[in-house]
Amino acid sequence: MSRFQFPIAPETQEESALRQRVRHFLANELKSGGFTPGPDCWVSGVAPDFSRKLGEMGWIGMTWPRQYGGHEQSALHRLVVTEELLVAGAPVAAHWIADRQTGGQLLKFGTEEQKKAILPKMALGRSFSCIGMSEPEAGSDLAAVKTKATRTSSGWKLSGRKVWSTVAHISDYMIVLARTSPAQQRNRHIGLSQFLVDLSLPGVEVSGIRDLAGKTHFNEVLFDDVELKADALLGVEGDGWAQCMGELAMERSGPERFLTTFILLEKTIEAMRDQIPAKVLGDLIARLVTLRTMSRGIAKRIHDGERPDTEAALVKQLGNAYEKHLFSAMRDVIAMKSETEIHSELLSLRDEIQLRLPSHTLRGGTTEILRGVIARQLGIR
Amino acid sequence: MEPMLQETAARILTDLRNDADALWSTLEENGLTRAWVSEEDGGFGLTPADGFGLIRLAGAHAAPVPFAETLVATWFLTEANLPAPSGQMSIFIDGVQRGAPFGETAEHVVRVHGRSVSLHRGRLNEPIDSVGEDPLSDASKLSDDIIETSQIGADIGVLFGALARAAQICGALDAVLDLTISFAEQREQFGRPLTKFQAIQHLLSEMGAEAAAAGAAIDAAVASVRRDCALDETAIAVAKHRASMAAGIVSEHAHQVHGAIGYTQEYELGRFTRRLWRWREDFGGETFWANALGRAALAEPGPLWQMITKDGGK
Secondary structure, eight states, rough: OOSSOOOOOOOOOHHHHHHHHHHHHHHHHHTTSSSSTTTTHHHHHOOHHHHHHHHHTTOSSTSOGGGGOOOOOOOOHHHHHHHHHHHHTTHHHHHHHIIIIIIHHHHHSOOHHHHHHHHHHHTSSOOOOEEEOOOOTTOGGGOOOOOEEESSEEEEEEEEEEEEEEGGOOSSSSEEESSSSOSSSSSSTTTTEEEEEEEEEEEEEEEEEEOSSSSSOOEEEEEEEEEEEEGGGGGSTTTHHHHHHHHHHHHHHHHTTHHHHHHHHHHHHHTTTTTOOOHHHHHHHHHHHHHHHHHHHHHHHHHOOOOOOHHHHHHHHHHHHHHHHHHHHHHHTTSSOOGGGGHHHHHHHHHHHHHHHHHTTTTTTTTHHHHHHHHHTTOOO | HHHHHHHHHHHHHHHHTTTTHHHHHHHTTTTTTGTTTTTTTTTTOOOOHHHHHHHHHHHHHSSSHHHHHHHHHHHHHTTTTTOSSOOOOOEETTTSSSSSETTOOOEEEEEEEETEEEEOOOOOBBBBOOSSSSSSEGGGGSOOEEEEEEEEESHHHHHHHHHHHHHHHHHHHHHHHHHHHHHHHHEETTTGGGGGGGHHHHHHHHHHHHHHHHHHHHHHHHHHHOOOOOOOHHHHHHHHHHHHHHHHHHHHHHHHGGGGGSSSSSSSHHHHHHHHHHHTTTTOOOHHHHHHHHHHHHHSOOOOHHHHHHGGOO
């Protein structure tokens, strides 16, 4: 009857206990000055030391097999941990992509040798990675990538330019989407391949790009005839597009799509409890509870081996809209008092979020692209 | 829901949609109106979730009979250990509703006041105007002719009513989405079907997103319902809020995509949107429930996140 499926997966006692452990850990870290909470922490909170601590706690690579340093827990356990980290504003950007995306890709497409060498380091928060999809001429139109990999006697030669690669500057690896045979007019998705690229190789140049807020977390990465070994090809030559898209459910359905501004709501309540209209707060609660239900349903389906890509697009679209709504609602509440009566920390937080907000509806698929994904599922595209 | 039951109900609701009398008697003959009554008392003894599945289905077909109301009435009666009569029933939550839906044809009205439940003889003949498509009667004219009265363990009237309306809304949202998609596929302007216009695709995808969110919220709320038990107020408040919010957005977009034809009485869109506009108000719309949720949150000291994740989250 319904076109979209979000199974109901109530939190188990084991998950609740895990939640309390993470909360306890974060409270201690906060007390001892281990981190300073910030918004959008999965992108802007780069702190390798903190990531190592999380690795030691067993909270990176939670779903990966034990033989590769993972902990063989469910996607819902991982979701509990990521929620708590985001709500606390903990600096988790360094390992986020490795944990969310690269690990899964390596497990599916990596060689045994790569999995043994790389995954345990990633799970300990000692090796990081980034995404190499967008290019100067290939944003929403990802199939337009021009980065090229050509066969050599010993492997591959990679040349091209990737942009907006978050945490590339501290990463050991990037998974690069490159063209391995010319684009065909009928189907441009054919002829793309994924490569696991060691960023320490000669010919790789990483340079930071300052964002609107003045922070440098994303980068431009140049590949100038970089020599790759044969095993750098990840998965099957020509299947790069499908392999990339296979990770979209993970990329788009997580709580980083709706909890990165939650800190503003919490801090506004703390400072201005008497000013917040109940209706404004309740509206935010209802929408958040619904997003959590959806996100948990997707985690369950991923755990069961399904690929709920469209449902994930729905969570990202609704989550992004929710975050913008939350910001605007809290901005209204804060405006009930004069700026001189409000703690400067709250004003800074508000302003920092404003500077980050435009990126939410761009990264990981723009709103317009997501609407297209949903429209395709509705059978009208 | 059991596929056979679902199929039977869907077929009846589809085939007899334009004949309220035949629709009602066929639903009744097939025992569907007593789905929530125990088997000893001549019902199906369905689980809460299956009963709400039927209510959602009734919404998806804009059933012009008090199918949902009767099911809800039997729930209240069985919770109060009262026998459920046969025939159409209406519900009246005292202090909440002005109108009793289908009061003109309902043989009985179940009135809930706090924890007290009473079964009144029906037929309320004073109609009141409403945005909705189904008849509404002035509930203040309810007769004192009480057949039986009893108590339930908890004050569930508004919550249960709200959840039923949310379920109907969800069904209707899916139906409106289907209807609007097939209209947009067939209707051509500027030499191509409406679905080929990106602006239209975006409206339809937003409708899909709203229907999906409402569906998830109501599934979570329905999963929390137990017999002989207080209801999960947060889950139901969230469900009715999200469903009512989606009702507004989906109706608005559906009319926009349909153009003038959707604004006629003859075309079937209005059968759904008029009901959606009524149901979203019944037992509290999104603002009512947002207020309730917000007040509850503000009354609790400590971080909001702790409240939201308490008991595993609602």
